[in-house]
Amino acid sequence: MQAVNNSQRVTLRAPGLAGDKQGRRFGSVKAPSAKANRRSALSITARATTKTDELFTVRQLKEKYIQAIRPSFADLPENPWVNGLYRHQTYRRYSVVAVEDDKLVLKGNDKPKCGVCDNLSDELINNPAFQEIVEEFRAITEIDDDSPIEVHQFRAYCEGEMKDLHPTVHRDGFDHVGVLGVTQQNLDGAELILVEDRNDLSKPLMRTAIKDPTFAVFNDHAVWHGATQMTQVNPGEKAWVDCFVFWANKHKKA
Helix, strand or coil, rough: CCCCCCCCEEEEEEEHHHCCCCCEEEEECCCCCHHCCCCCCCCCEEEEEEECCEEEEEEECCHHHHHHHHHHHHCEEEECEEEEEECCCEEEEEEEEEEEECCCEEEECCCCCCCCCCCHHHHHCCCHHHHHHHHHHHHHHCCCCCCHHHHHEEEEEEECCCCCCEEEEEEEEEEEEEEEEEEECEEEEEEEECCCCCCCCCCCCCCECCCEEEEEEEECCCCCCECEEEEECCCCCCEEEEEEEEECCCEEEE
């Protein structure tokens, strides 16, 4: 957790991510502020794809960070809260984390948003790559230093054609949501979509596959989100998606 490089202002162009075939300018983006000596959010990204100050940010993380966290999905426990609700097997963990005394700490998982789950593993919490990704999320959102972050880690298997990962376009009830694709194996679909009008999905602000190394962070008050149908490509091979979802509010709730 190093000092922030706060010396530049950058303007980015989005190459069609928001349904614009020509690509479009999303305006100027200030580098993160230096509060709490938070380091630059650009330092672990291979490419900062696009950002709007009020709606969403999409970044491509460097592959070494994805490779370092990918093995943590191999030992996720099966979670019965989802099995039977959707037509796929799901394995998951969930925890609330926070940064205290410059360290990432586990705060537990009381009343989790996604049902009863085991905590994130100690190995993941102590993984430097995961710690850097949490810092990336904090720097993008500029949440308060003492604001906790809820983290949902899951693997969803697919056989044949499957309904949406989440059946409705919705909001999660936080200030900020982050979706990090880690692996998409033998699949078509499984795309994150963002819309301003939940009743009109024909003109998404953004539509991108939930796969490495895409990290999408968005304003949960300004947009609605959902995930599209996923389809197994080769029927004789296992198909799945690995993903992290991060939730946080700007200020810590009393």
